[in-house]
Amino acid sequence: MPQDGLPEATHELAVKGDEADGSLATAARRLAQEAKQALSFGARGVSDVTEEFAAAAKQLRPGQLVKDEYFTLFEAVGALEIMDPKMDSGYVPPGDTFDADFDVCRGLEAIEIIWIIDELLCLEIAWHDGYPLSQTVFTSLHIDRLLSPDNRKPYTFLYGEVPGVELSDEQQLVHTVLRAYCLGLIKCIQLPLHIVQSQNFYEEEDFVTHLFGQELLEKLKTDDVAKALDDALRCVRNVHLPADVAEAIEARLWFRRQYLAVLLGESSDWSNLITRHEKANSSHELAKPLPAAFSDKVQRQLATSTPPRPMLEVSWTHAYKKWTKLCADMVEADRLTSVWICQSPHCLQRATWAFAYREPQPGTFARAYLQDRLLGSDMIAEDVSHFDLLLTDIRDLVLAGDPLADPASFQIEVPTDPRHLCSRHIGSFMDKAFEEYLNLYRMVCQNRCRIRRTFTQTIPILDSLETVAKETDEELHRISSQRSLPGPEGTPVRLNPLTSWTRYHKISIMAKSIQLGFETDIYLPDELCAMYWLLGTYSLTQSSGLKHIERFLLDRMKTLTKARNSRYVAETLASQDWIRSLVLLWETTRLLAVALANLCGTLMDLDVISPPARSYAQERLLWDARMKPYMTLVHDPVPSIDEFHRTRQGTGDLSTACEAVDQGIKTAKQHLAEVKKMSPQQAKYLGTEEQWARELKQLETTCVALVVQTSQLMKISEKHGKKEARKGDSMREVVEVSLPEPAKRYHLWWVVPQISERKRS
The missing domain is CATH 1.10.287 (Helix Hairpins)
Incomplete structure (x- = not known):
């Protein structure tokens, strides 16, 4: 009708x-x-509302928003994306084509093959640096052809190959050599991706794992890829190429073959990769650029909700340094997880920290590789299980020379034997502590900010574990009466080994979380005094706990000497040396922290460092906000702000404060000198001798810098007749203070204020 x-x-x-x-x-x-309304709608006219819209927009104040509850984010982004070159990946400019015009099937010169391979190496290492595959490797048209959904095994570049047709030398270089290299590259993306995803990392923050809807030739076996690379090496020898060009291509194929072998675990010789890459670097000048083999148009066909991104440009020199650094990090990861280091838990913990603090910091793949070496299986090394590692840690710290932590006690099956009963209780505690203990190694393999954040999340867990440790210690004391020693007030005290062990690791994590806060520069200048004071407080707690353990070790040594148990005596002596080194290091930390707290507090008293204006804030609330990670602790509650102020009131005038700093630094330097005399076996830094010596040197330099700055402050004060600390603008007018950035400090964890005389205008 x-x-x-x-x-x-x-x-x-x-x-x-x-x-x-x-x-x-x-x-x-x-x-x-x-029906009348429907018919009248089509009769309506169309009018241009641009001028009216612009006039209405002028009525809005700058920054004012107009919100329609029914105009969703999806609609807003959709409106922006359509036909916008910066947002719409499917937008094709006038006169352009949707797909790249380059023919991936045509033959190429050998020197062009070299350039494509080198460009792929540049883009691959950029992916390891955190860039997405869509910007890097996937921009290769040869890689895109292999990954195309309509491509099937044996994954060739050609469409409908004619059997029996002999390929020219240039075609063989593409369809045999370049194809084999691209297949190896795809597998060398798949294998590291699996390692990274199987360990702790942070998506987008550390590494981009998104494949944008592509599959990395899942059905292709690595053996077939290795065979293709071997065939490619034979092909290079058979085609007629100049000797230097042939050697250049072979060096690159051998690099890919060796890289695939170490990823598969067939080889552990990462250093050989450096040699192979050096050969590739020496022949890079032979390459002839062929930019048409790469295109950002590939992104139009990838499954992604993000705007298109430009192709990444990476210089060969930069990529060569990055590859060398990656291989060197892998070599170091293998060395630091060798059997002779893994047998000592504390040596291994120092090794993980030494690896994390390599300069520049290892990339995500290297850190995931170290995690996989440590935690990828039940054995941390040959004949060293995770259970053995945890038990050794407990024995070395608190139960050296004691049958309670002897592995032989865990083999006794007689139900009435006290060793069997004790081992069952210790085993139950270890089961509850196991995951958090392994996190002590796992968390260090993150980036700096994540290490600090995960440490603050671990503190309350360890605090609750301390409750379990106390209950277990009571059971151990009930089964086998533990020896007591007279306490400070004459009351008998027990070792409580599991409680002492848990508390040691908890306080260590708390102290490191504070120190990492200094490294990541999250504290304001007016917070330095309080945070260094808190660090000094926890360092004193740690030092006292270690001295408590040391007393019981000395008492146990007397018993063992009489019993002439040589194995237990050796264990106890080794533990005594190690704990002595720990006491010296924690005392050094305490003295440095107290010295910096006094110096920063003095500068605040002189109004040289002053807090920013906060008309809306209260001091107690600011304190609670900063101490939030430690506020939930039951066994070691964080000190209150009133306690902090009471401590600060006793610092005295300027000369007294500076004299206290100098005296504390003098004692700290004596401790460091004593620590330097200890062997790697005594202080348990086997395998990290170089890092150990460098850190002690940095601490000594920090001590010297502190003395210099306090002396500078006294000179300026005496010069202007201000021998006593006085508040007001007087000292602020003559003293200038700058806080060095982390990269410019003598040690990342110690912020020494740089004091100078203010220049008069």
Whole structure:
């Protein structure tokens, strides 16, 4: 029925409805009304509202937003993306083509093959640096052809190959050599991706694992890829190429073959990769650029919700340094997880920290590789299980020379034997502590900010574990009465080994979380005094706990000497040396922290360092906000702000404060000198001797810098007749203080204020 006849038809229906039924008439009248409205809509005219919209927009104040509750984010982004070159990956500019025009099937010169391989190496290492595959490797048209959904095994570049047709030398270089290299590259993306995803990392922050809807030739076996690379090496020898060009291609194929072998675990010789890459670097000048083999148009066909990104450009020199650094990090990861280091838990912990603090910091793949070496299986090394590592840690710290932590005690099956009962309780505690203990190694393999954040999340867990440790110690004391020693006030005290062990690791994590806060530069200048004071407080707690353990070790040594148990005596002596080194290091930390707290507090008293204006903030609330990670602790509650102020009131005037700093630094230097005399076996830094010596040197330099700065402050004060600390603008007018950035400090964890005399204008 034509549209013009629709109202008349509904009118007739309404008349008949009046005669038949009232309800039918009502429906007919409403239908007629809706039909008129529908017809009137098409008759409406179109008007340009641009001027009216611009005039209305001028009525808004700058920054004012107009929100429609029914205009969703999806609609907003959709409106922006359509036909916007910066947002719409499917937008094709006029005169352009949707796909790249380069023919991946055509033959190429050998020197062009070299350039494509080198460009792929540059883009691959950029992916390891955190860039997405869509910007890097996937921009290769040869890689895109292999990954295309319509490509099937054996994954060739050609469409409909004609059997029996002999390929030219240039075609063989593409379809045999370059194809094999691209297949090896795809597998060398798949294998590191699996390692990274199987360990702790942070998506987008550390590494981009998104494949944008592509599959990395899952059905292709690595053996087939290795065979293809071997065939490619034979092909290079058979085609007629100049000797230097042939050697250049072979060096690159051998690099890919060796890289695939170490990823598969067939080889552990990462250093050989450096040699192979050096050969590739020496022949890079032979390469002839062929930019058309790469295109950002590939992104139009990838499954992604992000805007298109430009192709990444990486220089060969930069990529060569990055590859060398990656291989060197892998070599170091293998060395630091060798059997002779893994047998000592503390040596291994130092090794993980030494690896994390390599300069520049290892990339995500290297850190994941170290995690996989440590935690990828039940054995941390040959004949060293995770259970053995945890038990050794407990024995070395608190139960050296004690049958309670002897592995032989865990083999006793007689139910009435006290060693069997004790080992069951210790084993139950270890089961509860196991995951958090392994996190002590796992968390260090993150970036700096994540290490600090995960440490603050671990502190309350370890605090609750301390409750379990106390209950277990009570059971151990009930089964085998532990020896008591007279306490400070004459009351007998027990070692409580599991409690002491848990508390040691908890306080260590708390102290490191504070120190990492200095390294990541999250504290304001006016917070330095309080945070260094808190660090000094926890360092004192740690030092006291270690001295408590040391007392029981000395007492145990007397018993073992009489019993002439040589193995237990050797264990106890080794533990005594190690704990002595720990006491010296924690005392050094305490003295440095107290010295910096005094210096920063003095500068605040002189109003040289002043807090920013916070009209809305209260000091107690600011303290609670900063101490939030430690506020939930039950066994070692964080000190209150009142306690901090009471401690600060006793620092005295300027000369007294500076004299206290100098005296504390003098004692700290004596401790460091004593630590330097200890062997790697005594202080348990086997395998990290170089890092150990460098850190001690940095601490000594920090001590010297502190003395220099306090001396400088005294000279300026005496010069201007201000021998006593006074508040007001007087000292602020003559003293200038700058806080060095982390990269410019003598040690990342110690912020020594740089004090100088302010220049008069």
